[in-house]
Each structure stands twice: as structure tokens, then as C-alpha cells.
Amino acid sequence: MSNSKHIVILGNGIAGITCARHLRKQSDSIRITAISGESKYFFSRTALMYVFMGHMKFENTQPYENWFWEKNRIDLLEEWVENVDYQKKELHFRSGGKIGYDQLVLATGSQPNKFGWPGQDLEGVQGLYSKQDLEMMEKNTSAGVEHAVIVGGGLIGIEMAEMLAYKGISVTFLVRETGFWRNVLPREESELVGRHILEHHMDLRLETELVEIIPDESGRVKAVLTNKGEEIPCQFVGLTAGVTPKIDFLKETELDINRGILVDSYFKTNIPDVFAIGDCAEFRMAPGPGRNKIEQVWYTGRMHGETLAFNLVNNPVPYKPGIWFNSAKFLDIEYQTYGHVPSDWSTQEYQDFYWEHDSGKVSFRMLTDTNDSIVGVNNFGFRLRHEFFDRAIREKWSGTKVIQNLEKANFDPEFYAPYIHAIQETYGKEKGLNIAFKKRSFIQKLFSAKL
Amino acid sequence: MRFIQRLGIFFFLLGLITFTAIPFLGEYQFSEDQLAALVKDLHREKMITILHPMIDKDYTSSFAFVGELNHLMDEYNSVLKAENKWDEVIWDDYSFPLAKAALSSPVQENPYLFLFLSIGLVILGGLLYILPQFRNEPPGIKNNGVFHSKMKNRGWLGMVTGTYLILFYVILYWYPAYLVNLVWMVEPISLALSGNPASQWFLYGLIYTLAILVMGVRMFRKYRGNRYQQVRTASLMFFQTAFAFLIPEILVLLNKPYFDFKNIWPLDYSFFYDYRIESLTQSGAIGMFMLIWGILLIVVGVPAFTYFYGKRWYCSWVCGCGGLAETVGDPYRQLSDKSLKSWKIERYLIHSVLALAVVMTVLTIANYFTAFGLLGNVTNQLHSFYGFFIGSAFAGVVGTGFYPFMGNRVWCRFGCPLAAYLGLVQRFKSRFRITTNGGQCISCGNCSTYCEMGIDVRWYAQRGQNIVRSSCVGCGVCAAVCPRGVLKLENGPEEGRINEMPLIIGNDSIKVNA
Numbered sequence: 001m002s003n004s005k006h007i008v009i010l011g012n013g014i015a016g017i018t019c020a021r022h023l024r025k026q027s028d029s030i031r032i033t034a035i036s037g038e039s040k041y042f043f044s045r046t047a048l049m050y051v052f053m054g055h056m057k058f059e060n061t062q063p064y065e066n067w068f069w070e071k072n073r074i075d076l077l078e079e080w081v082e083n084v085d086y087q088k089k090e091l092h093f094r095s096g097g098k099i100g101y102d103q104l105v106l107a108t109g110s111q112p113n114k115f116g117w118p119g120q121d122l123e124g125v126q127g128l129y130s131k132q133d134l135e136m137m138e139k140n141t142s143a144g145v146e147h148a149v150i151v152g153g154g155l156i157g158i159e160m161a162e163m164l165a166y167k168g169i170s171v172t173f174l175v176r177e178t179g180f181w182r183n184v185l186p187r188e189e190s191e192l193v194g195r196h197i198l199e200h201h202m203d204l205r206l207e208t209e210l211v212e213i214i215p216d217e218s219g220r221v222k223a224v225l226t227n228k229g230e231e232i233p234c235q236f237v238g239l240t241a242g243v244t245p246k247i248d249f250l251k252e253t254e255l256d257i258n259r260g261i262l263v264d265s266y267f268k269t270n271i272p273d274v275f276a277i278g279d280c281a282e283f284r285m286a287p288g289p290g291r292n293k294i295e296q297v298w299y300t301g302r303m304h305g306e307t308l309a310f311n312l313v314n315n316p317v318p319y320k321p322g323i324w325f326n327s328a329k330f331l332d333i334e335y336q337t338y339g340h341v342p343s344d345w346s347t348q349e350y351q352d353f354y355w356e357h358d359s360g361k362v363s364f365r366m367l368t369d370t371n372d373s374i375v376g377v378n379n380f381g382f383r384l385r386h387e388f389f390d391r392a393i394r395e396k397w398s399g400t401k402v403i404q405n406l407e408k409a410n411f412d413p414e415f416y417a418p419y420i421h422a423i424q425e426t427y428g429k430e431k432g433l434n435i436a437f438k439k440r441s442f443i444q445k446l447f448s449a450k451l
Numbered sequence: 452m453r454f455i456q457r458l459g460i461f462f463f464l465l466g467l468i469t470f471t472a473i474p475f476l477g478e479y480q481f482s483e484d485q486l487a488a489l490v491k492d493l494h495r496e497k498m499i500t501i502l503h504p505m506i507d508k509d510y511t512s513s514f515a516f517v518g519e520l521n522h523l524m525d526e527y528n529s530v531l532k533a534e535n536k537w538d539e540v541i542w543d544d545y546s547f548p549l550a551k552a553a554l555s556s557p558v559q560e561n562p563y564l565f566l567f568l569s570i571g572l573v574i575l576g577g578l579l580y581i582l583p584q585f586r587n588e589p590p591g592i593k594n595n596g597v598f599h600s601k602m603k604n605r606g607w608l609g610m611v612t613g614t615y616l617i618l619f620y621v622i623l624y625w626y627p628a629y630l631v632n633l634v635w636m637v638e639p640i641s642l643a644l645s646g647n648p649a650s651q652w653f654l655y656g657l658i659y660t661l662a663i664l665v666m667g668v669r670m671f672r673k674y675r676g677n678r679y680q681q682v683r684t685a686s687l688m689f690f691q692t693a694f695a696f697l698i699p700e701i702l703v704l705l706n707k708p709y710f711d712f713k714n715i716w717p718l719d720y721s722f723f724y725d726y727r728i729e730s731l732t733q734s735g736a737i738g739m740f741m742l743i744w745g746i747l748l749i750v751v752g753v754p755a756f757t758y759f760y761g762k763r764w765y766c767s768w769v770c771g772c773g774g775l776a777e778t779v780g781d782p783y784r785q786l787s788d789k790s791l792k793s794w795k796i797e798r799y800l801i802h803s804v805l806a807l808a809v810v811m812t813v814l815t816i817a818n819y820f821t822a823f824g825l826l827g828n829v830t831n832q833l834h835s836f837y838g839f840f841i842g843s844a845f846a847g848v849v850g851t852g853f854y855p856f857m858g859n860r861v862w863c864r865f866g867c868p869l870a871a872y873l874g875l876v877q878r879f880k881s882r883f884r885i886t887t888n889g890g891q892c893i894s895c896g897n898c899s900t901y902c903e904m905g906i907d908v909r910w911y912a913q914r915g916q917n918i919v920r921s922s923c924v925g926c927g928v929c930a931a932v933c934p935r936g937v938l939k940l941e942n943g944p945e946e947g948r949i950n951e952m953p954l955i956i957g958n959d960s961i962k963v964n965a
Binding site: 055062310361 | 589590591592594595596597598678682790888889893894897900913930932935939955957958
């Protein structure tokens with residue numbers, strides 16, 4: 001398709017950059033500009049922790065070499081945008097410059113939640129989302145920090161705890177819920193992660209909330225006060241109670257905003273030729289049953305970008321995500337989930353199968369509906385195959401069929417303990433089933449072949 | 452425990468200093484009889500004349516001794532060269548055997564003491580440092596601080612280490628006469644194993660094997676909880692100790708040809724050289740077996756095993772170069788260059804070396820069967836060229852000396868002709884691939900960073916594509932360091948091995964007819 005319009009993408013995270021890349025794949029002639037004040041080149045936000053811990057250099061987090069952008073004619077501008085003139089179709093930079101657009105894609109991402117705690121803006125208190133946050137954290141922890149308090153038990157919280165542990169800083173976790181990430185994880189999984197946190201000598205305070213952050217004379221944090229009346233001395237506070245769309249500079253304009261930028265299923269805002277994708281977008285109607293209106297996950301950002309890029313060049317299609325999946329790592333324990341596994345459910349709603357290894361660090365959960373069709377799985381401490389569960393859930397396999405074929409779902413490295421077999425055995429016993437498992441012969445294993 | 456580790460570093464450094472100081476010990480003096488016994492019959496009289504000023508003279512340092520020796524030889528040869536009397540030039544380098552015979556040093560009297568004070572202390576110190584590592588820590592990825600380390604991120608410690616290694620290799624390959632003290636130190640071990648006196652190559656083989664063993668123990672600690680890494684490391688330690696080090700020595704003890712059963716042409720570039728073929732064909736049934744075994748490995752073993760398992764069966768499970776890279780070199784794996792440019796250079800370079808090795812071997816064989824009527828001594832020149840630039844400079848000096856500068860697989864990636872051959876099979880006819888787990892990649896870059904072969908693993912993983920690359924040695928570290936369980940080394944059906952994914956799993960919005 002020949003098209004010379006200028007599409008400006010505000011934000012170069014996974015959503016914005018995926019959109020830019022797919023635009024170029026679809027059209028050779030579109031002019032594409034990606035703007036970010038955070039960093040000139042796209043980097044993987046999820047990898048910031050590894051830079052802090054010395055696993056990688058910052059440039060290792062950049063998925064594309066620097067020549068890639070010029071070669072694909074994606075113009076990069078390192079600017080902070082201060083406001084948008086929707087009438088003149090212009091973006092105004094903090095530095096004073098401006099740029100015009102034919103179509104605008106807002107992909108501004110998130111910022112850490114701050115719930116108005118007293119002392120939340122003190123020195124030594126911060127969240128972790130952006131490259132600048134990382135730099136600030138390096139500065140904040142460079143000297144004189146012995147103990148830190150992390151507020152909020154989620155994915156960024158556990159990352160921050162691991163980062164602090166690298167520097168030999170002890171950590172207290174304040175978690176509002178009855179268990180770690182309990183608003184997402186079922187009780188057993190939440191407890192499994194909780195135990196692992198304790199194994200790493202971190203202090204986990206459940207059902208505890210932050211009341212106030214107390215400064216010393218120089219205006220730096222010296223302690224926090226909890227709702228249990230305890231004052232915990234600390235020199236660093238991590239605020240990791242979730243993130244919120246980063247749209248402050250877009251507020252009080254003609255753009256329709258709720259918590260995020262309101263969009264329809266085509267990522268259209270209320271203003272013509274203005275679109276929003278990624279963390280900063282809020283769907284007017286949830287994109288599917290059991291899905292959030294704001295999707296703040298790497299994978300959804302990528303899908304938003306793919307879909308909008310398609311729509312900007314072709315006949316638009318509505319965003320229709322497939323089977324949900326996600327993953328994370330809690331210190332040393334990997335976690336994957338496929339399909340729908342809520343934190344709590346009623347027995348009328350779902351049947352539940354849960355297996356846990358004696359070590360207490362490996363577990364598998366499968367939920368099936370009233371027809372015994374699989375709706376989702378959680379796995380901790382071992383790896384399962386995405387393709388397998390995408391298909392099983394889509395095709396509504398029975399729980400038994402899933403378990404019988406579990407060998408094909410195994411994604412652990414070779415020579416690993418076959419957790420799959422223990423799961424199959426436990427399932428068979430619990431259900432009183434005599435499941436015939438296909439054991440492979442030595443020769444088949446040796447050549448790992450389906451002979 | 453911290454104290455024990457510090458003590459370990461102390462012992463290690465002490466051992467290293469002793470090891471470095473030992474070559475400077477002792478005095479050098481030889482008699483006419485000794486000289487006569489060491490040189491070829493053809494050279495005997497000439498050598499006695501040339502080295503006459505040195506006979507029965509006492510030298511207090513190796514520099515004075517080797518210096519004068521070389522000076523006298525050069526003086527003699529340069530006259531002949533100037534007169535174009537090439538046949539009369541003495542090309543043989545007698546400096547090592549002469550120095551070894553001439554030496555009298557405390558090392559000869561107390562070899563075990565010096566062995567303990569040098570290599571022994573290095574091993575002891577190394578183990579004291581390694582064994583307490585990661586204690587009280589749950590199993591997991593242990594890459595904390597790699598890029599903050601002065602050793603592992605081209606800091607001054609890395610520079611010093613690299614320089615030391617390069618110097619060691621240069622001396623070992625081209626100035627072994629300076630190492631005779633160290634060779635004497637391992638003499639009793641060599642006598643016990645093969646009944647033969649030690650050479651610099653025995654010294655090197657011993658150090659090489661011990662380095663793999665000690666650093667293999669480190670791998671067990673570092674990859675606690677990762678069975679694939681542990682089994683693979685154990686395999687490398689076994690093949691180095693048994694196949695590369697002990698068996699060939701024992702064969703010599705039994706009066707059979709020195710033979711490493713796992714070394715394969717063209718890595719073993721001299722396999723078809725006339726003197727080696729002759730030594731095998733003149734050793735009866737076992738020699739014939741060795742010859743056939745070596746050829747079978749090339750024509751059947753490599754393609755068959757690589758078809759089923761990928762080149763990893765050799766490169767990261769069996770090979771000696773791989774053994775050193777995966778153990779001693781493991782701390783440097785992140786230093787390999789991931790750029791597209793270096794991939795281009797890699798392909799040109801490694802395939803050129805393969806072509807060179809093939810051409811050289813074909814000429815050698817042709818020459819052999821035509822009784823040297825075809826090319827005469829040209830193949831010898833080719834052999835020295837290859838031996839110098841590829842066999843020694845590239846594989847040794849650059850291959851190992853550059854660990855702290857360019858990562859632990861410089862030779863394997865840019866130079867090894869066998870890796871090139873295995874890679875061609877792996878790329879075009881193999882069941883091996885690294886499977887990407889659907890859409891789970893978060894582009895974090897751990898896989899690419901820790902790929903010792905400089906493969907940009909993430910490039911494929913983030914688009915849901917399997918990784919099929921000729922250079923992949925299947926070390927499995929990308930899968931180990933992945934925080935989201937995205938990568939798995941697998942042997943499977945060839946169908947769907949290479950997958951172009953128009954869209955990654957999980958987005959049903961767009962239907963693409965691929």
C-alpha cells in the first residue's frame with residue numbers, strides 16, 4: 001500500500017516500538033517517528049533489574065542494534081513532550097521544539113503508584129519503572145543504606161528486593177494482603193513464594209500497610225511507620241504498589257481520560273487520528289471476559305502494537321486477544337500461567353487440581369470448569385509449553401486429557417527431574433483414574449525421537 | 452568462610468608466583484657427549500663445531516644460555532642462507548632438548564616439592580575459593596556482579612589475566628627452551644604414565660587437564676540445580692582426563708602410537724600428514740583400527756551424531772577446546788560480540804579456515820600417494836604455515852589468551868574448521884534446535900548476553916522463532932539464564948524446526964495466512 005502519511009508514536013516501549021516495526025513491515029512509504037525522553041533507543045524495561053545487579057550492561061537490554069532504526073527508516077527523537085495541539089496536529093517539546101503528525105499513537109506507559117502517603121517524595125523513596133528510576137536507585141543505594149522497606153508485594157517489589165539483596169541491603173516487605181501477590185495468586189502459590197522470600201532472609205510482613213515515611217534532619221528517609229504502630233528504621237523505601245498510566249501531561253484536554261486514555265477496541269480515542277496503546281490505554285469495554293480494562297503487561301503491549309499497526313495500514317480489525325498467558329520470576333522460582341486462574345473461586349465455578357513437590361518450591365495447578373474442560377494452569381519452579389496450553393484451552397480439553405499428554409507440555413531442560421510424572425501420578429490417584437501413561441523406551445529417549 | 456576464600460586466593464597467587472618464578476631457577480651446562488647424544492646423526496659433527504664455544508661452559512640463566520645458542524646457530528645458518536645453500540642449513544631447533552639436558556636446578560632434585568608449591572597451591576587455593584561459593588544460597592542463576600567485576604568485564608584484572616595467558620602460549624609454542632624447569636618438574640609423572648621423559652606438551656596437557664577439572668568443580672557449584680549443565684560438565688571433564696590425557700600416554704607406555712580417540716580432523720589437522728599415517732600403518736592391527744576409527748568419525752560419526760543431537764554432542768560435551776572454554780572460560784562467556792557485523796566476519800573466517808584445512812589435506816594426501824612427485828616439499832611449507840597461524844597462533848594464543856578480551860569461544864566461533872563442518876550439518880540436516888516457548892519472551896537480553904558464541908538469541912526468541920544457527924554449540928546457558936522459561940534445547944522432528952512466525956501466539960485479532 002502506498003501511503004506517505006506521517007505517524008508519530010509517543011513512547012518507545014514495547015507497545016510503541018512494536019507498532020513502529022509492524023508499520024514498517026506493512027508499508028514501505030509511511031513516515032514513522034518514535035519519540036521518547038526516557039531513552040533514545042528501545043530497551044527492555046523488564047531487564048532494568050539485571051543492569052543494577054551487574055548481569056548485563058544497559059546496552060545489552062536493547063533488543064536492536066543502533067543501525068536498525070535508520071535501516072528501517074524509523075526516526076528516533078529524544079524529547080519530552082509537554083503538550084499536544086490536537087487541532088494543529090502538533091506535539092510541543094519541553095525543549096521548545098515541535099513536530100507535526102498525521103496520526104498520533106500515544107504509548108506513554110506507566111508510572112509507579114503513589115497513594116498520598118506522608119513522606120512519599122522524600123529523598124531515598126522511589127518506585128521503579130523507568131531508566132531514570134534505575135539511575136535514581138543506583139544513586140539512592142550507593143552508600144549508607146543498610147535496611148530498606150518495600151511497600152507492596154508484587155512483581156516490581158520482588159525485583160527491587162532482589163536488587164537490594166545484591167547490594168547486601170536487608171529488606172522488609174510490607175504487604176497489604178494476607179499473602180504475597182495474593183490478589184493475583186491462589187493461597188498455595190502465594191505461600192510458596194512467601195516461603196521462598198523467607199529463604200532469602202527477607203522479612204515479609206503480611207497484612208501490614210504503610211502509614212507514614214519519616215524523614216531525618218536532612219530530608220532523607222530514616223524510618224517508616226506501619227498501621228500496626230511499628231516504626232521500622234530504614235534508609236531506602238521502594239514504592240511498588242502497582243503502576244498507573246503515565247498521562248499527567250494529557251489531563252484536562254479534550255482527550256477523554258479515566259484512569260487511562262479511553263479507547264475503543266480499535267485503539268481509537270475520542271479525537272480523530274489519535275490512538276492509544278499499551279499501559280496507558282484504558283478500554284471502554286474490557287477486551288474479553290475476565291480481562292482488565294487496562295492491560296499493563298509486556299505481552300499485551302506487544303499485541304496492542306501489532307494490532308494497531310495493522311489497523312493503521314489496512315481495514316481495521318478489533319483487538320481480540322487470545323488465551324491469556326503471563327510469566328514472572330520470584331527470586332529463583334520461575335512462574336508461568338496459561339489461561340484463566342483467578343486468586344479465588346467457588347467450587348461451583350471450577351474444579352481444582354493442585355500438586356506441590358516436597359521441596360515446597362515446585363507446584364502445578366489446573367482449573368477445570370463444570371464440564372471438566374481446562375480453563376487455566378499455574379506452574380512454579382518448572383517450565384511448561386505455551387503452544388500446548390494455548391491449544392488445550394482453546395480446544396477445551398478435559399482435565400484428564402491434559403494430564404495424559406503432559407509429557408508434551410514439559411519445557412524443562414533435558415536431564416531435569418521429571419515433575420510431569422509425579423503430577424500425572426498424583427492426578428491419577430486423586431481422581432481414582434487408571435491413566436495409561438505413554439512411557440518412552442530407552443532408545444526413544446536416547447534419540448528423543450517419535451519412532 | 453570468607454576467611455577460607457581469602458586464604459584460597461592467597462594460596463592461588465602464591466602458587467602462580469612460584470609457577471612463574473620456577474623457569475628462572477638453575478644453571479645450564481652441557482658436555483660434548485650430551486650434545487652428541489641429542490642431535491641427529493646428520494648434524495652431529497656440525498653441531499659440535501658450531502656449539503663448541505658453549506661446551507662445558509656454565510650459564511647462570513636461561514636467557515644467557517638460549518641467547519648464545521640461538522646466536523651461534525644464526526651465525527652458522529645465515530652464512531649458508533646468504534650463499535643459497537638451503538640444504539645445508541640446520542632447520543631443526545635443538546634449543547629445548549639441549550636446555551633440558553643442560554639444566555641443573557633444585558627442581559630436578561625435588562620435583563614434587565616444586566609441583567606442590569606451584570600447581571598444587573594453585574589447585575588448593577582454587578578449590579578453597581570455589582567450594583564455599585554460593586553456600587547458604589538456594590540454587591539459581593549466579594550472575595550477580597558479572598559486569599561490575601574487574602575480572603569478567605575487561606577490567607584491569609581481566610587485562611592482566613589475558614596478557615599472562617598470551618605470554619604463556621607464546622613461550623610454550625615458540626620458546627619452550629625457557630620452560631625446561633617446569634618440564635623437569637612434571638618429569639616423574641610423565642615417566643610413571645608413559646615411561647617417556649616429559650616434553651613441554653606433556654606439561655601443557657597436564658595443566659590443561661587440571662584446569663578443566665578444577666574449573667569444572669566451579670561449574671558444579673555455579674550451576675547447582677541445573678542438571679543439564681552439570682552432566683555436560685562432567686562429560687567434558689571425563690573426556691579430557693581419560694581420552695585426551697591418560698589414554699594417549701598409556702598407549703605410549705604400551706608401545707602403541709599416541710592417539711586421542713576423540714580428536715577429529717580437521718580440528719586434528721595433522722591427522723593425514725604422512726608421518727602420522729605411517730606411524731599408524733606401521734603399528735599393526737591397533738594402528739589400523741585407529742586410522743579407520745579416525746576416518747569413520749569424520750565421515751559417519753560427525754554427520755550421524757550431529758543429525759540426532761546437533762553439534763553440541765562434540766563441542767560442549769566432548770571436545771578439549773570446548774572443555775577449556777566451558778570451564779576455565781565460563782566466567783568470560785558474556786564478552787563475545789553479538790553484533791551482526793561480527794556474525795558476518797565469523798562466517799567468512801571460519802569457512803575460510805575449513806577450506807584451507809581441506810585444501811591442505813587433499814594436497815597432502817595426493818602428494819603422499821604420488822610419492823611426493825607432485826608437489827615435493829610444498830606441502831611441508833603449507834603445513835608449517837597452517838601450524839603456525841592456525842594451529843598455534845589462532846587456536847592457542849588467540850583462542851585461549853583472548854578469553855578475557857573477546858569471550859571464551861573465539862577459536863570455536865571464528866576459527867575451528869571442525870566446528871565449521873559440524874555447523875554445516877547442524878544448520879542443514881539436524882534435529883537439534885533451541886525451541887522458543889511461544890510468546891513468553893520479554894526481550895530482556897540475558898540469553899544473548901550469556902551466549903558464548905555471540906548469537907543474538909533474543910532476536911529469534913522475541914519473535915517466537917526457534918533458534919537454528921550453525922554456530923550454536925548447545926551449551927544450554929541461554930535456557931538456564933532465561934527468567935521466563937522461554938528457551939529449550941531439543942532434538943525433534945525436522946518438520947517445523949525452522950519456523951517463521953507471522954504473529955506470535957496470543958493475539959487473535961489478525962489472521963495472517965502464512
